[in-house]
Amino acid sequence: MRTVDLVIIGGGSAGLSAAVGARKQGVEDILVLERSPYLGGILRQCIHNGFGVHKYKEDLTGVEFAKRIADEARALNITCMCETFALSISPEKVVTAMNPSSGLFTIQARAIILAMGCRERSRGALMIPGSRCAGVITAGTAQRYLNLEGYLPGKRIVILGSGDIGLIMARQFTVEGAKVERVVEIMPYSSGLARNISQCIEDFDIPISYSSTVTQIKGHGRVSSVVVSKVDEKRRPIPGTEFEIPCDTLLISAGLIPENELSKSAGIELSPVTKGAVVDDYLMTSLPGVFSCGNVLHVHDLVDHVSAEGTQAGANAARYLRGEVETSETVPVESGFGVNGAVPQKVRRAGTGKVDFMFRPRDKFPACRICVDVDGVCAATYHRPVLTPGEMCSFSVDRSVLAKAKEKIAVRVEV
Numbered sequence: 474m475r476t477v478d479l480v481i482i483g484g485g486s487a488g489l490s491a492a493v494g495a496r497k498q499g500v501e502d503i504l505v506l507e508r509s510p511y512l513g514g515i516l517r518q519c520i521h522n523g524f525g526v527h528k529y530k531e532d533l534t535g536v537e538f539a540k541r542i543a544d545e546a547r548a549l550n551i552t553c554m555c556e557t558f559a560l561s562i563s564p565e566k567v568v569t570a571m572n573p574s575s576g577l578f579t580i581q582a583r584a585i586i587l588a589m590g591c592r593e594r595s596r597g598a599l600m601i602p603g604s605r606c607a608g609v610i611t612a613g614t615a616q617r618y619l620n621l622e623g624y625l626p627g628k629r630i631v632i633l634g635s636g637d638i639g640l641i642m643a644r645q646f647t648v649e650g651a652k653v654e655r656v657v658e659i660m661p662y663s664s665g666l667a668r669n670i671s672q673c674i675e676d677f678d679i680p681i682s683y684s685s686t687v688t689q690i691k692g693h694g695r696v697s698s699v700v701v702s703k704v705d706e707k708r709r710p711i712p713g714t715e716f717e718i719p720c721d722t723l724l725i726s727a728g729l730i731p732e733n734e735l736s737k738s739a740g741i742e743l744s745p746v747t748k749g750a751v752v753d754d755y756l757m758t759s760l761p762g763v764f765s766c767g768n769v770l771h772v773h774d775l776v777d778h779v780s781a782e783g784t785q786a787g788a789n790a791a792r793y794l795r796g797e798v799e800t801s802e803t804v805p806v807e808s809g810f811g812v813n814g815a816v817p818q819k820v821r822r823a824g825t826g827k828v829d830f831m832f833r834p835r836d837k838f839p840a841c842r843i844c845v846d847v848d849g850v851c852a853a854t855y856h857r858p859v860l861t862p863g864e865m866c867s868f869s870v871d872r873s874v875l876a877k878a879k880e881k882i883a884v885r886v887e888v
């Protein structure tokens with residue numbers, strides 16, 4: 474069995490940034506495993522702009538961003554094996570993978586970075602009743618049909634969910650000549666970026682219904698209409714509020730789920746909130762030497778954040794390989810009022826520098842501050858003009874502030 478210093482699973486923006494980050498910190502022996510024939514991950518099907526504004530200070534398409542990051546990895550001679558599917562990871566860091574040229578093989582890794590991205594919630598996961606007809610697809614699949622395969626999967630579209638993918642697809646279907654009948658969102662607000670609401674919905678006069686959901690799919694052979702109902706504050710459909718929208722396609726854009734089957738195979742602890750691994754401030758999981766970054770860790774808004782996190786995971790893996798990662802005790806990080814799934818979920822007491830935190834706000838909070846409590850006492854605050862669920866909130870805390878914690882650290886929003 475071959476031994477490799479660092480195996481990275483996933484050749485999307487997180488995995489490639491991790492590879493670049495590790496190489497720049499001196500790791501020579503790096504192997505990226507990517508199941509698809511190409512590098513770049515989900516970015517390859519994102520032909521719209523809005524990528525790389527922070528990292529490259531340019532407004533790139535997803536495809537351009539993917540090319541840049543893949544070129545950076547190639548320029549550093551990082552070995553990437555495409556069409557290679559990682560099947561499992563053992564607690565001893567043995568990776569089992571397969572590809573058409575080598576068949577099934579195993580690699581003993583000294584360190585591993587998990588960068589497998591996420592997948593979309595489907596109709597089955599949402600349990601929408603009605604006919605089992607054609608024309609019900611996820612927004613990412615529709616994006617793939619349109620942008621990579623050249624098919625228009627429908628002409629009269631209803632979109633369930635107003636996250637970024639749903640919003641982007643509403644605009645794209647309109648531009649391609651289809652009619653987007655309505656976007657239906659169960660929450661009282663969109664979970665997408667503010668710029669996407671304005672540029673994809675308002676600019677194209679696409680109707681959007683908040684606090685509403687699809688309660689029935691009708692059609693024989695192909696979708697012919699969907700029934701939409703208003704929901705109460707507990708997201709339960711309100712009887713008597715139903716209305717029917719004729720359409721031939723229902724696009725589901727109702728959230729992403731980190732792809733953690735491999736993490737489970739290794740016995741890595743997962744967070745019930747983020748559905749990603751529980752990590753410390755080195756982005757190291759409960760299995761020493763295994764790191765996690767990008768959408769497989771928690772679903773991000775911007776690729777720039779994914780890339781920065783990947784670079785950090787790569788640099789930390791390099792430190793681990795040099796034996797420089799602190800193994801001191803950790804203190805748990807709790808998500809308090811207004812905070813959904815703060816990452817990291819634990820912080821090491823020893824060490825120097827700053828600890829970077831990220832979370833999704835639970836609601837829209839105008840003019841608020843983020844408080845970091847150390848054993849119940851507010852130890853640091855950060856003012857924000859506004860927080861919205863569609864945009865990740867990030868901030869850095871000096872470790873000297875956190876090192877005093879004996880029991881717990883809590884992150885909360887104060888309005």
Ligand SMILES: Cc1cc2nc3c(=O)[nH]c(=O)nc-3n(C[C@H](O)[C@H](O)[C@H](O)COP(=O)(O)OP(=O)(O)OC[C@H]3O[C@@H](n4cnc5c(N)ncnc54)[C@H](O)[C@@H]3O)c2cc1C
Pocket residue numbers: 482483484485486487488506507508509513514515516519522523524525535557558559560588589590591613616637638641732735766767768769773774775776777779
């Ligand atoms: C429709 C859409 C619109 C977006 N719009 C924007 C935008 O305007 N601006 C912006 O900044 N960001 C945007 N994003 C977000 C950004 O593109 C993503 O957050 C980012 O690209 C995710 O990178 P990742 O590497 O974590 O995951 P992915 O790109 O999903 O990469 C994961 C990779 O892992 C591989 N993989 C998974 N499992 C295995 C396995 N077992 N073995 C081998 N390989 C495996 C997959 O094939 C994939 O290539 C958008 C995303 C989408 C989907």
